[in-house]
Amino acid sequence: MPISKSDHYAVLGVLRDATQEEIKRAYFEAAQKLHPDKNVAPGETELFLEIQQAYEVLSSPQRRSQYDATLPPDLGMNTLVKHQVFFSRPNLVKLNEPQLVYVLVEISQRDETEKIPTPPLNICLVLDRSTSMQGEKLDMVKAAAIQFIRSLRPQDIFSVVAFSDRPEVIVPASLQMDRAKQESRIQMMKPFGATEIFQGLEAGVKEVRHGLDPSRVNHIILLTDGHTYGDEQASLELAEQVAQQNIGITGMGIGNEWNDIFLDAIASRTGSSSSYISSPKDIQNLLVKKFKALANTFADEVILEFKQQDGVQMNYAFRLQPEGGPLTVEPQMRLGPILQDAPLHFLIEFVVQPSALKNETIALLDGSLKISIAARPTPVPPIRLRLTRDVKTDAAPSPPPTKVLRALSRLTLYRMQERAHTEVEVGNYESASRHLHNLASHLLSQGEQQLAKTALLEADHIERMHNWSAGGDKAIKYHTRALLLNSVKEKEQ
Amino acid sequence: MIVCPNCKHTNMAGTMFCSECGAQLVGKDSLITQNIAPGQDEVLPQGPSVPPRSYQPGGADAWGSLHLLDTGQVLPLTGRNEFTLGRISEGQPIMPDIDLSPYQAYASGVSRLHAVVKRDGGRIIIMDLGSANGTYINGKRVVTNVEQILNHGDIVALGKLKIQVLLKS
Incomplete structure (x- = not known):
C-alpha cells in the first residue's frame, strides 16, 4: 500500500475490528463536520469525498471483506x-x-x-483591555504580545483581539506581513470598559477560523484579569464548539481577581489548561513558554473515547x-x-x-485513543x-508501582487544596483550615517549606476572616499543580 | 474499607492516600514491619533490642547504617569514615553530610549540625556537636563534645528522632 494513500479505516478514524455501528457513527460525525455546505478550511471538501468513499466500502460487509483482503496484515500496533x-x-x-x-x-x-516536522501555528491572542488592566498590567501585556510576534516563524499565522465589553480586532489573522505596523497597533491599545470574556473569545474564534487549517496547531490564548458576569454559559458552549474543530484555548489569569474555576473549565473543554500570573512581570515569561510548547507540538490533540x-x-x-x-x-x-x-x-x-x-x-x-497529528497529512x-x-478473593500483597505512588502523593496535595475550596464555599471554615493544616504538614515533609508556610498563613486567614486572602487560594492551587509537573520530571531523571 | 491510622477517616478499599488528611495508606507495609516491638515508642528500653544478625546493613561496602525507626528508612554509611548528622535549612553555611530533614527532623528537634558518627579503627563513635535538644544513647543523654562508643543495635535519639545503629561485624 503506498504511504500517500491512507486506508479507509484510518480515514474514518475507526479500528480494523470496528462494528458496523461504530463505522456508521464515525461517518456521520465526520460528514457533519466536513460537509461542503459547512466546512471552512481549504482541503476539507477533498477530505469529505475520501470519507464518503471509505464509508461506501466499509458499510457493506461484502465490499468490506473484499477490501480487507487487500490490506497488509494489521500489526496491532501504532507506528507513531x-x-x-x-x-x-x-x-x-x-x-x-x-x-x-x-x-x-x-x-x-x-x-x-x-x-x-513541527506544524505551523495559527494563534490568536485575546487580550483583556478593561479599565482594571490600566497601568503596569496592560504595559506588560503589550510588551509580551510584541515579543510574541517577534518569536513567530514565517509560516505562522497570528492575530490579536482586544476586548472589554466589546471586542476589537487589533491584528487580523494573517501571516505576518507588516510587523512594524502590527506592533504599533498593539502599542496603541487603550484601556476602557468592563470585562466580558465571551465578547473577546467570540472575536478570537472568528480570527482563528479565518486561518483554520487541520495541518496547523490552532490555538487561542486568553489573557484576563477580571471576572466575567452572565456570559459564562455562552463562553463554555463556544469552547465546546471550537474544540470540535481542534481549536485549543489556554487561559491565563493575571492578579487575584479572575475566576480560575471558570478559566479552567473553558480550557479543559478544549484539552488545554489555565495558568496563574501573580505578577505582571511574569506575563512575558509565560507566553514565551506557551509559544515554545505550541511550536513543539507532536500531536495537537488526543481524544479518549470510551463507553x-x-x-x-x-x-x-x-x-x-x-x-x-x-x-x-x-x-x-x-x-x-x-x-x-x-x-x-x-x-x-x-x-x-x-x-x-x-x-x-x-x-x-x-475505548480508544484518537490522535491527531497536525503535521501529518494522513490520519493516524x-x-x-x-x-x-x-x-x-484476596488482595495482592505487592506494593503499587512507584510511578503511580509518586504521582498520587502529589495529586493528593492538589485535591486537599480543592477540598479546602469546597469547604470555604459551603461555609465550613474550620474544616477548610484543617485541610490546609494537613496540606502544610505534607508539604513540609516533601521539602516545600515556602508553600507550606503559605498554606498555614491561609488557614489562619480563613479562620479569622472566613475567606481566602487575596490571591492566596490561587497561589496554593497553581503551585500544588506545579508540584505535579515536578513529580513527573523527577522520575524521568 | 480502610481506616486511616492518622485521622480515623474511613476510605474506600484501594485508596492510596487518605482523602481526609492525605496520609499514605498503602505501599509502605514492608516498612512498617521493620518497626520494633510496641512500647518502645514511649519509653526507651533498658537494653538494646537485638536486630537480626543476618541483616546486611546497606550493601557490601557500607560499614554500618542508620535505621530511622519512625519512618523505616535505612541510610547506609559508606564511602567515608565520618558523617555529620543534621538538617539543611535555608541560608545555612555548613551542611551536614546526612540531611535528616526528609524524616521530620525539624519536628523532632534535630539541630542543624547535631552529631557526628565516625569510624575509628574497629570502633564506631558518636559525638554530640552541641545540639539544642541533645543526643541520647539507649535513653541516656550523652555529654556534648565527648566521644561515645556505639554498639550494634544501639538506639540513638537526636532530640526525639530515634535511630537504630546497625553495624557490620
Whole structure:
C-alpha cells in the first residue's frame, strides 16, 4: 500500500475490528463536520469525498471483506505513538463495598519514528483591555504580545483581539506581513470598559477560523484579569464548539481577581489548561513558554473515547503533563497535546461497585485513543485502550508501582487544596483550615517549606476572616499543580 | 474499607492516600514491619533490642547504617569514615553530610549540625556537636563534645528522632 494513500479505516478514524455501528457513527460525525455546505478550511471538501468513499466500502460487509483482503496484515500496533499503562493494584478484590483503583496512562511519540516536522501555528491572542488592566498590567501585556510576534516563524499565522465589553480586532489573522505596523497597533491599545470574556473569545474564534487549517496547531490564548458576569454559559458552549474543530484555548489569569474555576473549565473543554500570573512581570515569561510548547507540538490533540462500563465510574481524571490540569470526564475526553519533548501523562480514579465484580475479570474502561497529528497529512489509526483487571478473593500483597505512588502523593496535595475550596464555599471554615493544616504538614515533609508556610498563613486567614486572602487560594492551587509537573520530571531523571 | 491510622477517616478499599488528611495508606507495609516491638515508642528500653544478625546493613561496602525507626528508612554509611548528622535549612553555611530533614527532623528537634558518627579503627563513635535538644544513647543523654562508643543495635535519639545503629561485624 503506498504511504500517500491512507486506508479507509484510518480515514474514518475507526479500528480494523470496528462494528458496523461504530463505522456508521464515525461517518456521520465526520460528514457533519466536513460537509461542503459547512466546512471552512481549504482541503476539507477533498477530505469529505475520501470519507464518503471509505464509508461506501466499509458499510457493506461484502465490499468490506473484499477490501480487507487487500490490506497488509494489521500489526496491532501504532507506528507513531506508543502508550504504557500502570495500575495501582495488580487485581481487584471481591468485596461487598465500593473500591478504588487508579490508572496512570503515558502516551508518547515512538522514538524510532521518522522525525515529524513541527506544524505551523495559527494563534490568536485575546487580550483583556478593561479599565482594571490600566497601568503596569496592560504595559506588560503589550510588551509580551510584541515579543510574541517577534518569536513567530514565517509560516505562522497570528492575530490579536482586544476586548472589554466589546471586542476589537487589533491584528487580523494573517501571516505576518507588516510587523512594524502590527506592533504599533498593539502599542496603541487603550484601556476602557468592563470585562466580558465571551465578547473577546467570540472575536478570537472568528480570527482563528479565518486561518483554520487541520495541518496547523490552532490555538487561542486568553489573557484576563477580571471576572466575567452572565456570559459564562455562552463562553463554555463556544469552547465546546471550537474544540470540535481542534481549536485549543489556554487561559491565563493575571492578579487575584479572575475566576480560575471558570478559566479552567473553558480550557479543559478544549484539552488545554489555565495558568496563574501573580505578577505582571511574569506575563512575558509565560507566553514565551506557551509559544515554545505550541511550536513543539507532536500531536495537537488526543481524544479518549470510551463507553462507561456498568458499575464502574470514572471519578476523577487529571493530566500530569505536559500541562497539569483537571480533565473533564465525558464520553469524549480531550486529553490535550503530546509534545516532542514531553509525553502525555494522565491519571484516572475509578470507583468500582460490587455489582461489577461478578466475573473473573473486569473491564474498567473500553475505548480508544484518537490522535491527531497536525503535521501529518494522513490520519493516524486510533489506539485501542482496554483497561482490565482480574478479580480475586484476596488482595495482592505487592506494593503499587512507584510511578503511580509518586504521582498520587502529589495529586493528593492538589485535591486537599480543592477540598479546602469546597469547604470555604459551603461555609465550613474550620474544616477548610484543617485541610490546609494537613496540606502544610505534607508539604513540609516533601521539602516545600515556602508553600507550606503559605498554606498555614491561609488557614489562619480563613479562620479569622472566613475567606481566602487575596490571591492566596490561587497561589496554593497553581503551585500544588506545579508540584505535579515536578513529580513527573523527577522520575524521568 | 480502610481506616486511616492518622485521622480515623474511613476510605474506600484501594485508596492510596487518605482523602481526609492525605496520609499514605498503602505501599509502605514492608516498612512498617521493620518497626520494633510496641512500647518502645514511649519509653526507651533498658537494653538494646537485638536486630537480626543476618541483616546486611546497606550493601557490601557500607560499614554500618542508620535505621530511622519512625519512618523505616535505612541510610547506609559508606564511602567515608565520618558523617555529620543534621538538617539543611535555608541560608545555612555548613551542611551536614546526612540531611535528616526528609524524616521530620525539624519536628523532632534535630539541630542543624547535631552529631557526628565516625569510624575509628574497629570502633564506631558518636559525638554530640552541641545540639539544642541533645543526643541520647539507649535513653541516656550523652555529654556534648565527648566521644561515645556505639554498639550494634544501639538506639540513638537526636532530640526525639530515634535511630537504630546497625553495624557490620
